[in-house]
Amino acid sequence: xxxxxxxxxxxxxxxxxxxxxxxxxxxxxxxxxxxxxxxxxxxxxxxxxxxxxxxxxxxxxxxxxxxxxxxxxxxxxxxxxxxxxxxxxxxxxxxxxxxxxxxxxxxxxxxxxxxxxxxxxxxxxxxxxxxxxxxxxxx
Numbered sequence: 001x002x003x004x005x006x007x008x009x010x011x012x013x014x015x016x017x018x019x020x021x022x023x024x025x026x027x028x029x030x031x032x033x034x035x036x037x038x039x040x041x042x043x044x045x046x047x048x049x050x051x052x053x054x055x056x057x058x059x060x061x062x063x064x065x066x067x068x069x070x071x072x073x074x075x076x077x078x079x080x081x082x083x084x085x086x087x088x089x090x091x092x093x094x095x096x097x098x099x100x101x102x103x104x105x106x107x108x109x110x111x112x113x114x115x116x117x118x119x120x121x122x123x124x125x126x127x128x129x130x131x132x133x134x135x136x137x138x139x
Contacts, residue, residue: 004032004072006094010086010119011101012040012110015062017132020101024071027099027128036095037062037075040085082115083122090123098123101130 007027014020015037027033039058059075066073078085086098100116102108108131110116116129 004034005096007033007035007097007099008086008089008095008123009035009037009099009101010040010082010115011037011062011099012042012058012082013103014101014130014132015039015058016065017101017130019132020099020130021066021069023099023101023128023130024066025069027097028071033071035071035073036089037073038078038085038089039075040078040082041080082110083113083118086119086122092124095123095125097125098127099130100127101132103132105131 005027007024009020009024011017011020024033024035037059039062042058056077059077063073063075076089078089098119100110100119102110102115105111116127120127
């Protein structure tokens with residue numbers, strides 16, 4: 001898909017949220033897209049691999065959730081810090097847009113650090129913010 005817009009999606013606990021899925025489908029309505037899902041590794045006490053297994057589990061869940069959409073999705077697990085993960089993954093030759101998917105504002109650490117705006121400054125491309133509903137936070 002040479003004419004497809006290449007979208008980098010930064011998501012963690014919301015990677016399999018209905019709101020992110022809907023945003024991707026809405027974006028595709030404007031033209032073909034290729035999606036790269038970037039999930040920061042998240043440390044959890046039961047993950048002896050420094051968060052990598054947790055990140056891989058979230059990637060698998062998101063892929064399963066998006067399977068029937070027909071979207072072309074590639075995935076990668078990045079650094080635990082979302083800013084570092086974005087900086088390491090960002091390549092203006094590979095991506096045209098960014099979507100940042102967060103938990104609701106009252107509980108989102110990513111919104112506390114103003115990640116959507118910072119992503120725009122880092123990348124210089126359009127950034128869309130998707131806020132997941134409360135149900136994603138309770139999974």
